[in-house]
Amino acid sequence: MAQKPSIPKGTRDFGPLEMARRNYIFDTIRSVFSLYGYRQIETPSMENLSTLMGKYGEEGDKLLFKILNSGDFTRSVSTQVYEEATAPQLAARFCEKGLRYDLTVPFARYVVQHRDELQLPFKRYQIQPVWRADRPQRGRYREFYQCDADIVGSDSLLNEVELLLIADEVFRRFGIRVAIKLNNRKILSGIAEVIGAAERIVDITVAIDKLDKIGLEGVNAELAAAGLSAEQVESLQPIICLSGTNAEKLADIRKVLAGSETGMLGCQEVETVLNALEGETANTIELDLTLARGLNYYTGCIVEVKALDAEMGSISGGGRYDNLTGIFGMPGLSGVGISFGADRIYDVLEQLVLYPADTETGVQLLFINFGEAEAAHCLKLARQTRAAGIATEVYPDTAKMKKQMSYANARQIPFVALVGENEMRDGVVTLKNMTTGEQQTLGIEEAIAAIRA
Amino acid sequence: MAQKPSIPKGTRDFGPLEMARRNYIFDTIRSVFSLYGYRQIETPSMENLSTLMGKYGEEGDKLLFKILNSGDFTRSVSTQVYEEATAPQLAARFCEKGLRYDLTVPFARYVVQHRDELQLPFKRYQIQPVWRADRPQRGRYREFYQCDADIVGSDSLLNEVELLLIADEVFRRFGIRVAIKLNNRKILSGIAEVIGAAERIVDITVAIDKLDKIGLEGVNAELAAAGLSAEQVESLQPIICLSGTNAEKLADIRKVLAGSETGMLGCQEVETVLNALEGETANTIELDLTLARGLNYYTGCIVEVKALDAEMGSISGGGRYDNLTGIFGMPGLSGVGISFGADRIYDVLEQLVLYPADTETGVQLLFINFGEAEAAHCLKLARQTRAAGIATEVYPDTAKMKKQMSYANARQIPFVALVGENEMRDGVVTLKNMTTGEQQTLGIEEAIAAIRA
Numbered sequence: 001m002a003q004k005p006s007i008p009k010g011t012r013d014f015g016p017l018e019m020a021r022r023n024y025i026f027d028t029i030r031s032v033f034s035l036y037g038y039r040q041i042e043t044p045s046m047e048n049l050s051t052l053m054g055k056y057g058e059e060g061d062k063l064l065f066k067i068l069n070s071g072d073f074t075r076s077v078s079t080q081v082y083e084e085a086t087a088p089q090l091a092a093r094f095c096e097k098g099l100r101y102d103l104t105v106p107f108a109r110y111v112v113q114h115r116d117e118l119q120l121p122f123k124r125y126q127i128q129p130v131w132r133a134d135r136p137q138r139g140r141y142r143e144f145y146q147c148d149a150d151i152v153g154s155d156s157l158l159n160e161v162e163l164l165l166i167a168d169e170v171f172r173r174f175g176i177r178v179a180i181k182l183n184n185r186k187i188l189s190g191i192a193e194v195i196g197a198a199e200r201i202v203d204i205t206v207a208i209d210k211l212d213k214i215g216l217e218g219v220n221a222e223l224a225a226a227g228l229s230a231e232q233v234e235s236l237q238p239i240i241c242l243s244g245t246n247a248e249k250l251a252d253i254r255k256v257l258a259g260s261e262t263g264m265l266g267c268q269e270v271e272t273v274l275n276a277l278e279g280e281t282a283n284t285i286e287l288d289l290t291l292a293r294g295l296n297y298y299t300g301c302i303v304e305v306k307a308l309d310a311e312m313g314s315i316s317g318g319g320r321y322d323n324l325t326g327i328f329g330m331p332g333l334s335g336v337g338i339s340f341g342a343d344r345i346y347d348v349l350e351q352l353v354l355y356p357a358d359t360e361t362g363v364q365l366l367f368i369n370f371g372e373a374e375a376a377h378c379l380k381l382a383r384q385t386r387a388a389g390i391a392t393e394v395y396p397d398t399a400k401m402k403k404q405m406s407y408a409n410a411r412q413i414p415f416v417a418l419v420g421e422n423e424m425r426d427g428v429v430t431l432k433n434m435t436t437g438e439q440q441t442l443g444i445e446e447a448i449a450a451i452r453a
Numbered sequence: 454m455a456q457k458p459s460i461p462k463g464t465r466d467f468g469p470l471e472m473a474r475r476n477y478i479f480d481t482i483r484s485v486f487s488l489y490g491y492r493q494i495e496t497p498s499m500e501n502l503s504t505l506m507g508k509y510g511e512e513g514d515k516l517l518f519k520i521l522n523s524g525d526f527t528r529s530v531s532t533q534v535y536e537e538a539t540a541p542q543l544a545a546r547f548c549e550k551g552l553r554y555d556l557t558v559p560f561a562r563y564v565v566q567h568r569d570e571l572q573l574p575f576k577r578y579q580i581q582p583v584w585r586a587d588r589p590q591r592g593r594y595r596e597f598y599q600c601d602a603d604i605v606g607s608d609s610l611l612n613e614v615e616l617l618l619i620a621d622e623v624f625r626r627f628g629i630r631v632a633i634k635l636n637n638r639k640i641l642s643g644i645a646e647v648i649g650a651a652e653r654i655v656d657i658t659v660a661i662d663k664l665d666k667i668g669l670e671g672v673n674a675e676l677a678a679a680g681l682s683a684e685q686v687e688s689l690q691p692i693i694c695l696s697g698t699n700a701e702k703l704a705d706i707r708k709v710l711a712g713s714e715t716g717m718l719g720c721q722e723v724e725t726v727l728n729a730l731e732g733e734t735a736n737t738i739e740l741d742l743t744l745a746r747g748l749n750y751y752t753g754c755i756v757e758v759k760a761l762d763a764e765m766g767s768i769s770g771g772g773r774y775d776n777l778t779g780i781f782g783m784p785g786l787s788g789v790g791i792s793f794g795a796d797r798i799y800d801v802l803e804q805l806v807l808y809p810a811d812t813e814t815g816v817q818l819l820f821i822n823f824g825e826a827e828a829a830h831c832l833k834l835a836r837q838t839r840a841a842g843i844a845t846e847v848y849p850d851t852a853k854m855k856k857q858m859s860y861a862n863a864r865q866i867p868f869v870a871l872v873g874e875n876e877m878r879d880g881v882v883t884l885k886n887m888t889t890g891e892q893q894t895l896g897i898e899e900a901i902a903a904i905r906a
C-alpha cells in the first residue's frame with residue numbers, strides 16, 4: 001500500500017511564497033551585516049559530539065540531535081553493556097556526530113581551528129539552520145534558522161555599539177518598531193555580590209529573567225526558593241523595580257553597587273555604549289536590569305530586542321562572551337555577537353502586514369500553447385524575452401485555452417502572449433494585460449517594452 | 454585539557470572567499486531557474502525514514518544518515534532483541550528520522566503532501582544540502598549542495614527542451630564550455646528488447662554507463678558476467694560504438710530498433726528534443742547511447758553535462774521520471790528535472806580561473822581608530838558612508854597605525870580614512886587610496902563620491 005507522506009514533527013516545508021518572504025528576511029539581514037563589514041562563513045550541519053556536548057548545559061545536551069554511526073554501530077557495545085548502560089551512555093557509544101544546536105559554538109570551534117588563516121579582529125556572519133529536539137509548539141520548531149553576526153579578537157565597546165546599530169537598522173528596514181533592551185552581566189554579578197550572594201548569581205539571573213512571565217511575586221518566591229534570605233530578596237526589590245530614564249536608572253544602581261568593582265565596571269560599560277548611541281538610533285534603547293539571558297557564557301553587555309506592536313518573545317539577542325574559544329584551547333579571545341530569529345521575524349512581519357507587495361517577483365509573461373508548431377515558435381520568442389530579463393514561461397501542453405488562462409491567473413502572471421497562426425504569419429504577438437484585460441498586437445520588441453513599462 | 458577542535462570527515466567549513474564564490478554559483482543558477490518560471494521551495498533536512506528507505510536502492514539505504522530517537526531510545530528494544538538483531542534492524546528501531554539524501558524524493562513527497570495547494574504543472578527549484586555516508590574522497594563529500602529544477606504534471610517534451618536550455622544558459626553564464634549528452638531510457642529498453650535481454654536492462658545500462666571508465670573491453674566483460682551470451686554482447690557493439698552526427702546516429706539506431714515499439718518511441722522523443730534545440734544553444738548537444746545514469750526511476754530522456762576543459766565527472770544531470778509520486782500514493786504524474794552539482798562546478802570554475810574578479814565585494818572603507826573621541830566621531834561619519842551604500846568598518850581598537858593598516862591590506866580594503874584631531878576640527882577626512890597610495894583631504898560627501906568613482 002502507498003505510504004501516506006508526512007514530515008517529522010517540528011519541521012516544515014516552505015512553499016514558493018514562504019520562500020520569497022524568507023529570502024526577503026535573509027537578504028535584508030545579510031545586506032546590513034555586509035554594510036558593517038561582516039563576512040559570511042558556513043560550517044557543517046554535523047559537528048563532532050565532543051564539540052557540542054557540555055556547551056549548552058545539561059538540558060541542552062538532551063536536546064542535541066545525534067547521528068547514528070554508519071555500518072555496524074553496535075560493534076563496540078556488548079549485550080551486557082547494553083543491558084546496564086543508560087540511554088545517554090549508549091547514545092555516546094552509538095553516535096559520534098550531532099546536528100548543530102546554535103551558530104555560536106561552531107563559530108568558536110571554527111575560529112580555533114582556522115586561527116592561522118584568520119585576520120583578527122575577525123568579523124563573521126552566518127545564516128544557517130540549527131536543530132533542537134525541543135517539544136514542538138507554536139513558534140518553536142525543531143529546525144529553524146539563526147542569523148548571527150559576531151566579532152572576536154577585540155574587546156572594544158565600539159563593537160557593542162555597532163551591533164546595536166545593526167539591530168536598529170535591520171528592524172528599521174523591516175518597518176518593525178522595537179524596544180532594544182540592554183543590560184550587563186557585570187551589573188548582575190555586582191548585585192549578587194553586594195547582597196552577599198555572589199555564588200547565587202545563576203539562580204538570581206534565572207529568576208529575574210522571568211519577571212515578564214511570572215511577575216514580581218513569582219520572582220521573589222523563586223529567589224527565596226533558591227536560598228536567598230528575606231533580607232537579600234528585599235534588597236533586590238529596588239533593582240528589579242528600577243524605573244525612570246536610562247540616566248536615572250544608572251544613577252540609582254550606582255548607589256547600590258558602590259561597593260562592587262565589577263558592578264561599577266558594568267555600569268561604566270553600559271554608560272559608554274548608551275552615550276555613543278545617543279540620538280543615533282531609530283528605536284529606543286532601554287537599560288533593563290531584569291534582562292539576564294539564559295546562556296552562561298555571557299560576561300559583559302547583553303541585549304534583547306522585542307517587537308512593540310506584536311505579541312512575540314524576543315526576536316533578536318546577543319552579548320559579550322569573554323572566553324568561548326577557551327574551551328577549544330584558545331583562551332584570551334573576547335567575542336561579542338548578535339543573533340536574529342528569522343522564524344519569529346517572519347511571523348511578526350506577517351502579523352503586522354509588513355511584507356513589501358513585490359516580495360515574490362514571479363513570472364511576468366506566459367506564452368499560451370496553441371499546438372506544436374506554435375509552441376516551437378513561442379520558444380524562440382521566449383528566448384528573446386528571457387534575454388531581456390523577463391521571467392517567461394511557455395505553457396508546456398496544448399491544453400484548453402481556459403485551463404491555460406486559469407493557470408496564468410492562479411500564478412498571478414501579469415501578461416499573457418497569444419501567438420496563433422495569424423500572429424506567426426505576421427511576426428507579432430497578441431499581448432494581454434491580465435490586470436486590465438487590455439489586448440494589443442505588437443512586435444516582440446514592443447511587447448518587451450510594454451511588459452517592462 | 455582543552456579539546457583539539459575538528460569537524461567530521463567528509464564535511465567542510467567555508468570561509469568568506471569560498472562563501473562569496475559559492476553564492477556566485479547559487480545566484481547564477483537561481484536567476485536562470487527564475488527566468489524560466491521555476492519557483493523556490495525548501496523541505497526539512499530530516500525526513501521520516503519511511504519516506505527515504507527503499508528509494509535509492511540497497512546501497513543508498515546504507516548511505517542514509519539516521520538520527521537517533523530522542524529520550525530513552527532503547528525502550529522498545531529488549532536485551533534479547535539487541536543480542537539477536539542485525540545492525541540495520543536495530544537502526545530501524547532506534548531511529549525514525551534520516552537526513553535527506555537528494556532533493557528529488559523529498560520533492561515527490563512534497564508534491565503528494567501538498568497536492569491540494571499546488572497548481573499543476575508545478576515548476577519548482579530547490580537549492581539545499583544533502584547528506585550521504587559515502588566514503589569521503591576527492592570531490593566527494595558527506596554534505597554537499599544540490600541545485601534542482603523539476604516540473605511535474607506535464608509530459609510535454611517542451612519541458613525537456615527548456616531544461617536543456619537552462620543547462621546551456623547556466624554554463625554559458627559561468628563561461629564553462631560543456632558537452633551536453635542526451636539519451637533516452639526507452640532507447641536503452643528497446644536495445645535490451647531486440648537483443649532478447651529485456652530483463653537484463655539494469656545490468657546492461659550499468660555496464661554501458663562505465664564505458665568512459667573501463668573501456669570497451671571492460672564493458673563487454675561486464676556484460677558477459679551479467680549473463681549475456683556472446684551473440685548478445687556482439688549485437689550490442691554497433692550501439693556502444695555508434696558514431697557520426699546526431700542525425701546519423703539516430704538513423705543507424707532506428708534500423709536496429711525497428712522491431713521495438715518502445716525503442717522507436719525513444720528515438721522519436723530524442724529527435725523532437727534535438728530538433729527544437731537546433732541552433733538554439735551555445736554548447737553542443739550530443740546523442741550518446743552509452744549514457745545510462747544510475748537511478749532507476751528514469752523512464753524517458755536522460756541528460757548529463759561534462760566540462761570540456763576540465764577533468765571532472767558530470768557536473769549536471771537529470772531526466773524524465775514517469776511515476777515518482779506513485780510510491781507516495783499519487784500515480785500518473787510525470788516529472789522531469791535537472792540537477793546542478795555546485796561543489797563540482799566550484800572546482801571547475803577554480804581550475805579554469807573563471808571567477809569574476811569582484812566575486813567578493815568586501816568592505817570598501819576602513820576608518821582608522823586614533824582614540825576614543827576620534828572613534829566616536831568616525832562612527833557618525835560611518836553612518837553617512839553606510840547610508841550611501843558603502844560597506845564600512847571602523848577599526849574597533851585604538852591599535853598602532855601599522856597594525857590597523859596591515860589589517861586593511863590583509864582584508865584588501867581599497868580605501869582608508871584617517872580622521873585625527875585636525876580633520877575633526879576642519880570637518881574633513883584624509884582619504885587614502887590603498888591601491889595607488891594617493892591621499893586626499895575631502896569633505897565626507899566628496900569622499901563618498903571618490904570611493905564610488
